[in-house]
Amino acid sequence: MANGYLSEDYKIKNQQVISELSNIVEKWSPEALIKFPRYLFEHKKLEPICILPDEFKRELIFGKLNCDNAKREYCEDESLYCSICLHSGLKLINKVMNDKNFSAGPPTLKMTFMDVPIEMAFIMAAHSDEGMKGKAELRALSSCFINEKILEILSPVRNFDNKIDDQMAAEFNVTEKLRIVIAYLELWAKSNYVYGRVMGYLDTPMLLIMTAKVFLMFPKASIPFLIEKYFLVYSKWNWPMPIQLTQIDQKRIGKFMSWAPGRERQFASGKELAMAIISPLFPEQNEAMQINLSTAKIIQIELKMAFAQIRKVDNLQALLDPIMANGRAFTEKYEHFVTFTCGGTELNVENFCNFVGKRLRHELLYFVENSLANWVRFCHVYPTCVPVEPSDDRQMRPTNFNNLHKKVWIQV
Incomplete structure (x- = not known):
C-alpha cells in the first residue's frame, strides 16, 4: 500500500471475497441484489449493500438459529445467515436487526469472512412510490438524508458554478471536492488511530459536518487550502462549543427531540460535554455523543500535530506526505x-x-x-x-x- 491507495494483493483478496459472497447471495435468493462500493483507499472492512423487495421477510435474512462454528451443519434454515454460516471461510457472524430503532441504521450482518471484516446492510426497495409518503419521517433519520441536507446547505456554493467560465467550473465542482477532502481526512484519522465511533473517535458523518463548515467559510478555496483550514479551524476550536450548519428552531413542534446541551447532560447522567457536532436534519442530534473528555483530548492532540506539520510545508500541494508520515504504527x-x-x-x-x-x-x-x-x-x-x-x-x-x-x- 502506497499512501493508503489500493495494493494489488488487496485487490485480489477483495475480488475473491466479493465473488464468494456474491455467489452465496445469488443462490440464496434470486430477488436479492448485492452491491459493493468502489474503494479508492484500503479499508479494514467491506461494506456491501443487499437490496431486497419491500415485502421481503426479515426472517429469511436472519433466520431463527445461531451459528456455531463447531456445529455449522445445525444451522439449516433457509436464511442468508445460515447460508453464510455454512461457508468454511466464516469465522464470526453477528445479527444487527435494528427492528425498532430506525435511526440506528439499516439491518446488518457483521461478519469475518475469509479473514476480511464485512458489514452487509440490507435495504428494502419498494416497486413503486406507493406508501412511501407515510415513511417520510423515518427516512429522514437516515444518514443518507443527512448527507443530502448538507449538500443542500452547500447549494449556494455549488450555484457559484454558473457564474464562472467552464474551465473554472470544472475545478469548482463542490461535490467532487467534498468527496476528495473527506477521503483524505478519513485516511488521516485512520492513520492516526482516531477513527471509530464505537470507541469514541471521529467517523465519516462527523468529518462530513466539520468539513462542510469549512466549505461554508471558504467557498471558493482549493482542495489543499481547505485541508489546511480544516486543521487550522479545529485545532483552535473552542470545544465544546457546538459545530452547527443550521440553527435549531426551538419554537417548532417536537423541539424536545432536538439536541440541546442541557438535554444531553440529562440523558448522559450529568457527564461533562466534550464535543458537539450537530447533524443539520430534524431531529438534530450530537453525532459526537460517544466522545468523552479522554478521547476528545486525543483527537485535539492529533489535530494540532497535523496542523503543525502542515505549517512546515511550503507547497500546499504536498500536504499528503507530512501528515501521513505522522501516522506511525500504534x-x-x-x-x-x-x-x-x-x-x-x-x-x-x-x-x-x-x-x-x-x-x-x-x-x-x-x-x-x-x-x-x-x-x-x-x-x-x-x-x-x-x-x-x-x-x-x-x-x-x-x-x-x-x-x-x-x-x-x-x-x-
Missing part, C-alpha cells in the same frame, strides 16, 4: 501499554467483547485518568480489537471456551 507512538484480553464461548464471544470494548474508554477515564491525573495525561485506546492466536496449553483452558479472544492496546 506501538511506536507510545512507550507504555496495557493489554486487555477478552475471551468467551464461541456463541457469544463477539457480543461480549464488543460490550467490553465500549466500556473500556469510560472505565479508563474514571478509574485511571481521573484518579492518576498527576502521572497519566490520557489513555489512547486502539480503535479496533486485535485477534489473539489460540493457546496451545489446552490443560489450562476450559474446553467450552472459544479461541477467538481479543486484545486492545491502551497507552498509559
